[in-house]
Amino acid sequence: MASLQLRKVDKRYGDTHVIHAVDLDVRDGEFMVFVGPSGCGKSTLLRMIAGLESASAGDIVIDGINVNRISAAQRGLAMVFQSYALYPHMTVYQNLAFGLENIGTARAEIDAKVDTAARLLQLEPLLARRPTQLSGGQRQRVAIGRAIVRNPKVFLFDEPLSNLDAELRVQMRMELTALHRRLRTTMIYVTHDQVEAMTMADRIVVLRGGRVEQVGTPLDLYNRPDNRFVAGFIGSPQMNFLRGNVGANAGGAATLTLDAAPDVHFSLTVDAGSTARPIVVGVRPEHAVIGPADDAAIRLEATVERVEQLGATTYSYCTLGNGERLTVQSAGQTSSAPGHAMPIAIAHAHVHVFDAETGRSLRTHTS
Ligand code: ADP
Secondary structure, three states, X not given: OOOEEEEEEEEEEOOEEEEEEEEEEEOOOOEEEEEXXXXXXXHHHHHHHHOOOOOOEEEEEEOOXXXXXXXXXXXXXXXXXXXXXXXXXXOHHHXXXXXXXXXXXXXXXXXXXXXXXXXXXXXXXXXXXXXXXXXXXXXXXXXXXXXXXXXXXXXXXXXXXXXOOHHXXXXXXXXXXXXXXXXXXXXXEEEOOHHHHHHHOOEEEEEEOOEEEEEEOHHHHHHOXXXXXXXXXXXXXXXXXXXXXXXXXXXXEEEEEEOOEEEEEEEEEEOOOOOOEXXXXXXXXXXXXXXXXXXXXXXXXXXXXXEEEOOOEXXXXXXXXXXXXXXXXXXXXXXXXXXXXXXXXXXXXXXXXXXXXXXXXXXXXXX
């Protein structure tokens, strides 16, 4: 078990600057997920922690020790890759035991460790098989087992479930979370899939262009995104973004308007002293409610363009008076149909406000 700190960590490949002064604290025993779009630097950051890449600047500290000059093998970490990287000519047992044999571990200790890992991962009936005789999920479990037997201070996972089909991914997500609960070892997990991040993480780091956009619990990021990027990245379908304006205010309530409904004015508490400026109002599809609501901050008229009935949920894809789009998510089945006009209500608590230029959240959250 170990804590991990990154201090102003930078990575350049020649002239290409891919990681920009990343600061991060991962707590002892935490399940931390790095998430962000492809190319944002998640793997590079993980590989620098692992010692597979060196940092161009900054410090990587594991359990209080600066590991910048410590080799990957000496850092006491274990990494699990998307490609399982199993030895095809070896059995599951041999794949699990190989790393320990290499460092001269006694046979009895190897047996005990392989046994424990096999039990944890339900691999016991498969120990005599070779990788080609295993399903994708079983292979990934062996790859995880190989990390477990090394008893690492920190587990590093690089998109470990990407090669699995959707059903198996859900199952493996649960297995990994259960494994973390049992081992309580610090885990850092890289994925581009925000659902994986939301379902597995104690805390999530959202990355974009090699920079940290926000760090927080899944619900922190969902309820209180710091900026428009995080707001759009977390949550599916994506948050709706509508152009508008905020009036000047001295702190406290400000008056906001939407381009889509110029006659609608609503009042919200925004960052103290915001000057009048263009804004983007964010509304999650599940918070755009069909029907009039007396206490709503915003009431809009939307025209339905397309409806997706999933049984338990309905998505109505709508347009507003100025042509902007609004996705509405309703529980259960609705009778909305293309061409219908419907009233939409959005409660004060669910209105996000972002500076149109910087994307920064202007909303003052009281909770
Ligand atoms: P992610 O894991 O988020 O998809 P990566 O960490 O793999 O992103 O890559 C981050 C950025 O660094 C990308 O723009 C990628 O093209 C660049 N990059 C990665 N490895 C190298 C390299 N060896 N040389 C130059 N650029 C690289």
